[in-house]
Amino acid sequence: MSDADAVSETVTRRFPAEALHAQVVAVLTAWGFARQHAEASAHVMVEADLNGIDSHGLAMLLYYEGLVQARALNPAPKIKVLRESPATALLDGGGGLGHGVSVQAIELACDKAQAVGVGAVAVRKSDHFGAAGVYAARAAARGMVSLITSNGFTRCVVPAGGARPMFSTNPIAFGAPRRTEPPMMFDIATSTASIGKINLAWLAGKQIPPGWVVDGAGRPVTDPAQARVIIYDTGEGGLTPLGGTPEMSAHKGYGICTMIEVLSALLSGATAAPLQTGREAGTKGTDTGHFFLALNPDAFRPLADFHDDMDRLIDALRATPPADPGQPVLVPGDIEWRTYSRRSRSGIPLPTRLLDELWNLCERADAEFLLQSDTL
């Protein structure tokens, strides 16, 4: 759920959220992003860092730089509402990064859920939208149950029984609001493991478990160096869908991954990953798709009853006798919220290696480097 533990083992320096926000805005505007889009991206990225979803926080700038250099992103996209009804909408992200259009999409889905009980908003011509859970938390803050999905351009997940990657790690996030407590929420890649976890094993010199990655003959790969070659270079084999192996029901993860592709790309008219000819071709810009569903509990039953039941459900789950007496059972969102509270008070830890990389990136972008020293 969180890379916080991995980060805590490395040398880090801490910064307040505001400093990270300013740094992202400085870089994106140096790249030519319109101010409003830079602000939206910074908001979503720093929220990811606050939640402990470090893989989708400030570190994403290193990936986005590649997109900017490839001219794959429109720095000042015009977001358009292509279709709209009282309960649905289709947005066109204009070929920019996904954060700005996604903030607009989840707010629109919540507006519709507020008005008619449910809102379903599809997005096309977008790109990476960061951590899906940030949008689920935003919907929960407006009192809405939400479901958020995205497809992606980087094909790295094989269908069950397949030798070639056809999907990105197709994330799904879910959020459910509470009366006063932080929401129940999760944000998961629908592959068994993330590329980040494989990189961590590689850096630590550890084997990966059979079932995370298969080669082009469907055989389990346990050497993380070989796994990285498979994922980044060969185009054969890849990450497994959740479940991992046939006997552990990889067909279920494959089904969920396919569902996310349909919701994100087929409803919106974005390019489905199995059909894309590759960003590498450089001819068509980006066309990632997202899907945002918001449900207003108040449309179904009295809100107080829903909130009471949420409290009781979460209390019951937390009271489950744990398998390990030292490890209480958690509810989805607990780790993120604890990290959020701690980092809001004590700052966001950034590994010194990441700070070095960001310094170099700022040099290349001709942007001011704002994370010189711990400012807490």
Place this chain on the structure above:
Amino acid sequence: MSDADAVSETVTRRFPAEALHAQVVAVLTAWGFARQHAEASAHVMVEADLNGIDSHGLAMLLYYEGLVQARALNPAPKIKVLRESPATALLDGGGGLGHGVSVQAIELACDKAQAVGVGAVAVRKSDHFGAAGVYAARAAARGMVSLITSNGFTRCVVPAGGARPMFSTNPIAFGAPRRTEPPMMFDIATSTASIGKINLAWLAGKQIPPGWVVDGAGRPVTDPAQARVIIYDTGEGGLTPLGGTPEMSAHKGYGICTMIEVLSALLSGATAAPLQTGREAGTKGTDTGHFFLALNPDAFRPLADFHDDMDRLIDALRATPPADPGQPVLVPGDIEWRTYSRRSRSGIPLPTRLLDELWNLCERADAEFLLQSDTL
């Protein structure tokens, strides 16, 4: 995806769908079910058998008999629409079996999606609704993308890190329509394995893989006899959520399982499994919850474009080079549709052991036994 292979290894006799339908109606009406509810249940159960979801077909009568004997089911429930808006509704199943109210719910969700692009219908005071995929196929036949979930009363799935079962196997089904071809669809329990698979391993004298079942200390169980004791008797340990183990991301399956509980029970006001005091108490009847979402692709983009992209997506997935050259990559729903086509032509195979059990059941119910001999 299907128990068809397991059944084919046993001695079976084949019957046309109509014979199974008549048998279910005969039993349910002998139990005092109102005709319309008996017909709805028979329809959904026989559709499950046609799809090869044998665990949710005629064999369910043996389970439902226990509910009837415990007077847990209302044989002639009055289904009520408690709340309704143009895009949402809440139905009360009246304490009957879940099939009738669920057919009404998915049709209502499709009506709303036809009218305003999306329909979300929650159901409370229901019971077992059979195979979720039957409702997804029904929505697809009306041209709708659908998502269907249910909670359940039989607690058998442990939260990640938990020693006690808190959830049923919380199924989720998804369907996406096509122009003329059968729909893309899946119908999965969100546990790693089903109880049915454990029973099959037990009957076959085989070990089960570590990761399907844990004991009360979170240790993997590989002896199917011990697994059955854990699931049916002890109340400690249970089935794992999809993923199975911490390193294979059981927290992801736990998140999905929790999401299904919120959608099915919290939105509708049904009794969440972690909060129920047990059907065994016999005092409150049944209060299972379901959730039905229908999305009209035509609300988002021209229908012809959606259909074209569905065809292209499915062709691309089927063309994925397979890990095993003898095993082409399938699309979710392929196995069910092939089974459906075959069984529609050649009949539904019923194991002789099941036929013996049904004969005894009919004796107890004072219902006519209609599956005397192969009628094909």
